[in-house]
Amino acid sequence: MPRVSQDHLDARRRQILDGSRTCFARHGYEGATVRRLEDATGLSRGAIFHHFKDKESLFLALAEDDAERMADVVAEQGLVQVMRDLLAEPAGDSAHAPGADWLGTRLEVSRRLRTDRDFRERWAKRSEQLTAATRARLQWQRDSGNLRDDVDIDVLTAYLELVLEGLVSHLAMGLPADDLGAVLDVVEESVRRHRGR
Amino acid sequence: MPRVSQDHLDARRRQILDGSRTCFARHGYEGATVRRLEDATGLSRGAIFHHFKDKESLFLALAEDDAERMADVVAEQGLVQVMRDLLAEPAGDSAHAPGADWLGTRLEVSRRLRTDRDFRERWAKRSEQLTAATRARLQWQRDSGNLRDDVDIDVLTAYLELVLEGLVSHLAMGLPADDLGAVLDVVEESVRRHRGR
Numbered sequence: 001m002p003r004v005s006q007d008h009l010d011a012r013r014r015q016i017l018d019g020s021r022t023c024f025a026r027h028g029y030e031g032a033t034v035r036r037l038e039d040a041t042g043l044s045r046g047a048i049f050h051h052f053k054d055k056e057s058l059f060l061a062l063a064e065d066d067a068e069r070m071a072d073v074v075a076e077q078g079l080v081q082v083m084r085d086l087l088a089e090p091a092g093d094s095a096h097a098p099g100a101d102w103l104g105t106r107l108e109v110s111r112r113l114r115t116d117r118d119f120r121e122r123w124a125k126r127s128e129q130l131t132a133a134t135r136a137r138l139q140w141q142r143d144s145g146n147l148r149d150d151v152d153i154d155v156l157t158a159y160l161e162l163v164l165e166g167l168v169s170h171l172a173m174g175l176p177a178d179d180l181g182a183v184l185d186v187v188e189e190s191v192r193r194h195r196g197r
Numbered sequence: 198m199p200r201v202s203q204d205h206l207d208a209r210r211r212q213i214l215d216g217s218r219t220c221f222a223r224h225g226y227e228g229a230t231v232r233r234l235e236d237a238t239g240l241s242r243g244a245i246f247h248h249f250k251d252k253e254s255l256f257l258a259l260a261e262d263d264a265e266r267m268a269d270v271v272a273e274q275g276l277v278q279v280m281r282d283l284l285a286e287p288a289g290d291s292a293h294a295p296g297a298d299w300l301g302t303r304l305e306v307s308r309r310l311r312t313d314r315d316f317r318e319r320w321a322k323r324s325e326q327l328t329a330a331t332r333a334r335l336q337w338q339r340d341s342g343n344l345r346d347d348v349d350i351d352v353l354t355a356y357l358e359l360v361l362e363g364l365v366s367h368l369a370m371g372l373p374a375d376d377l378g379a380v381l382d383v384v385e386e387s388v389r390r391h392r393g394r
Contacts, residue, residue, distance in 0.1 A: 107311075110366060110370065111311075113370040113371070113372075114304075114308075114369050114370055114371075120370070120371065151379070151383055152379070154376055155376050155379040155380055155383065156383070158376040158377065158379075158380050159380045159383050159384070162360060162363040162364060162367055162377070162380055163359060163360060163363055164363070165362075165363040165366045165367055166359040166360055166361070166362040166363025166364070166366065167359060167363070168366070169307060169362045169363065169365070169366045170359055170362055172311050173307065173310040173311055173317070174310070174311075174317065175310075179351060179352050179355040180355065180359070182348070182349070182352040182355075183352055183355050183356045183359055186348060186352065186353070186356050186387060186388075187356070187387075189387075190383060190384075190386075190387035191383075194391070
């Protein structure tokens with residue numbers, strides 16, 4: 001396949017992912033009809049489903065894409081920073097803020113994990129990369145002497161992921177977020193090394 | 198109204214709440230049909246809706262009843278103990294374990310908060326008692342010198358509630374709970390007073 005064609009395909013695929021991300025975030029999985037996906041991407045259903053087998057495959061590709069971008073931020077700045085981003089840009093505030101995008105997709109993932117056993121199996125291996133990125137970042141912090149060393153890294157990883165899940169759920173329920181910046185300070189501090197510990 | 202009659206009414210109300218709790222936990226709000234509620238309580242629909250105006254009122258009474266019992270445990274043992282109870286008895290393990298009951302109802306509350314704006318308003322004032330119990334418990338711990346005193350009690354309350362929400366969501370998604378006991382140790386320790394702090 002000539003190179004220009006591959007570039008074109010990649011760009012088209014990116015266009016579909018970016019457009020449908022907003023659409024899924026706004027309407028949920030069931031509410032993101034093919035008609036709405038056409039409007040959101042500016043492409044026909046024929047073009048969309050030339051690149052993705054069906055809506056399920058499109059959503060999985062999107063969630064995977066988000067998880068990769070999230071893992072990149074985790075690798076650079078840690079999972080607490082991902083949570084601060086979510087807090088800075090809750091869902092619906094802006095179509096272009098990464099926080100808004102991630103929250104929408106992640107909510108939909110959480111909901112489908114609860115209700116759809118097939119989806120749970122397909123998602124399992126994709127969710128591992130965020131865990132792996134979080135663990136690697138914590139290991140790096142420990143090697144740098146910044147992380148507490150009295151608790152296993154797997155436990156600290158599970159701790160941060162649990163707080164993330166709580167944050168996603170909290171924002172999804174539309175509960176007030178005023179105290180949550182200070183809460184994340186507590187979370188961040190509780191994984192760090194302290195004098196006297 | 199004679200006393201014996203009020204006792205009878207209270208007992209009947211209790212019978213309906215206990216039976217329907219299991220039913221809502223197992224089938225979700227929509228899945229808990231009137232037929233299933235009859236089976237679960239051993240009472241006719243006439244008897245059930247003599248005590249509760251409709252299914253919505255029954256569910257709200259149930260959620261309120263659970264929140265009161267949860268607030269009692271929080272007052273005695275703290276919110277972390279409530280979380281340990283949830284962990285010890287995840288949903289579906291036993292119809293009689295308090296953890297299983299609470300998780301089922303709380304999940305349904307979380308789901309409806311996300312999807313049902315009317316429910317959100319009706320629930321708001323009922324959810325305050327758990328927050329109030331958590332805050333009172335933390336204040337008592339601070340007065341006893343067991344709580345860290347460098348962070349506002351409202352922030353620590355929000356922190357514990359965020360972790361609870363994450364735990365409910367985690368268990369609802371059927372994710373592995375192996376590390377979570379150790380995670381709750383980290384949570385508990387992070388609100389306590391430490392030497393050197």
